[in-house]
Amino acid sequence: MGTRRVGWSSLLLAAWLTSGCAGGGTGQKAGVPKGMAPRDTRILHEDCPLDEGVAEDVNGDGRPDRTTVSEGGRPVCRGLDFNFDGVIDTWVYLDASGAVRRRESDYDRDGRADEVALFQAGSLVERQRATSLSGKLDTWQHYQNGKVASAERDSNGDDYVDQWWEYPDQRAAECPLIHSDVNGDGRPDPGATVDVCKQQDGATARDGEPPPSADPSFSDVPTEIDQTSPAPGAAEPPAPSDAAGGEKP
Numbered sequence: 001m002g003t004r005r006v007g008w009s010s011l012l013l014a015a016w017l018t019s020g021c022a023g024g025g026t027g028q029k030a031g032v033p034k035g036m037a038p039r040d041t042r043i044l045h046e047d048c049p050l051d052e053g054v055a056e057d058v059n060g061d062g063r064p065d066r067t068t069v070s071e072g073g074r075p076v077c078r079g080l081d082f083n084f085d086g087v088i089d090t091w092v093y094l095d096a097s098g099a100v101r102r103r104e105s106d107y108d109r110d111g112r113a114d115e116v117a118l119f120q121a122g123s124l125v126e127r128q129r130a131t132s133l134s135g136k137l138d139t140w141q142h143y144q145n146g147k148v149a150s151a152e153r154d155s156n157g158d159d160y161v162d163q164w165w166e167y168p169d170q171r172a173a174e175c176p177l178i179h180s181d182v183n184g185d186g187r188p189d190p191g192a193t194v195d196v197c198k199q200q201d202g203a204t205a206r207d208g209e210p211p212p213s214a215d216p217s218f219s220d221v222p223t224e225i226d227q228t229s230p231a232p233g234a235a236e237p238p239a240p241s242d243a244a245g246g247e248k249p
Contacts, residue, residue: 036160036186038158038159038160039137039140039152039154039159039160039161040137041136041137041138041154041159042136042137043112043113043114043116043128043130043135043136043137044116045091045104045112045113046077046091046093046102046104048069048076048077048078048079048091048093049069050067050069050079050088052069053067053068053069053070053078053079054067054068054070055067056068059084061084063081063084063086064081065080065081065084066078066079066080066081067079067088074094074096074098075094075098076093076094077091077092077093077094078091078092078094079091080092085109087109087111088106088111089105089106089107089109090103090104090105090106091103091104091113099119099121099122100119100122101118101119101120102116102117102118102119103116103117103119104116104117105117107133108133112135114129114130114133115127115128115129115130116128116129123143123145123146124143124146125142125143126140126141126142126143127139127140127141127143128140129141132157134157136157136159137154138153138154138155138157139151139152139153139154140152140153141165147167147173148167148173149167150164150165150166150167151163151164151165151176152164152165153165155180160186161181161186162180162181162184163178163179163180163181164178164179164180164188165177165178165179166178166179171197174196174197175196175197176196177193177194177195177196178193178194178196179192179193180192180193180194
């Protein structure tokens with residue numbers, strides 16, 4: 001890895017440690033610098049008392065698809081059933097202005113969130129993801145102006161970040177530089193950076209197989225149910241972009 005990338009990795013690691021992003025767990029990984037804590041990989045569910053809310057049947061199948069909980073005359077959270085199977089798969093939380101501030105999504109239909117998206121003034125700023133559906137977080141994506149700007153990932157499930165995803169020069173989400181910790185010391189290692197799009201354009205992985213997809217994520221989902229959505233079994237409506245945070249509730 002060139003001098004520029006080594007410098008960037010060192011600065012990133014220092015910022016990551018001093019920002020408190022590494023905290024939240026217990027224990028110490030062998031070989032990791034003293035004082036470096038594991039990430040908090042818990043998926044925390046914010047309470048939304050749907051049994052106290054008002055249920056609506058949006059698609060007319062006789063079952064509620066959207067339940068809204070209000071306090072003081074304004075909605076504070078909603079439970080949404082996007083696939084109309086009778087089970088809530090998305091929880092949306094609203095701020096005092098009515099904008100989305102938090103969204104929890106369940107992708108494997110076990111009734112528990114696999115992703116938490118955080119918003120400020122209705123704009124997406126962070127996604128916390130359990131991409132392996134193992135019941136704990138492994139990927140943290142950070143957004144600026146509606147676009148992913150950086151990401152951190154625990155690729156082996158030991159609760160320590162070992163990949164840092166960089167998006168220089170206004171790169172698209174599918175074209176990151178991936179800096180990796182291959183020796184287990186908690187730092188990006190020189191020579192262990194992959195330029196995903198460069199590799200996809202003209203090379204294969206070391207084992208001869210095509211490189212994997214760049215995005216360790218799930219498909220985006222809206223934050224509201226489209227009232228024109230088809231009945232179960234029909235094609236699903238397209239998902240909106242990250243920047244908008246989904247349809248306004």
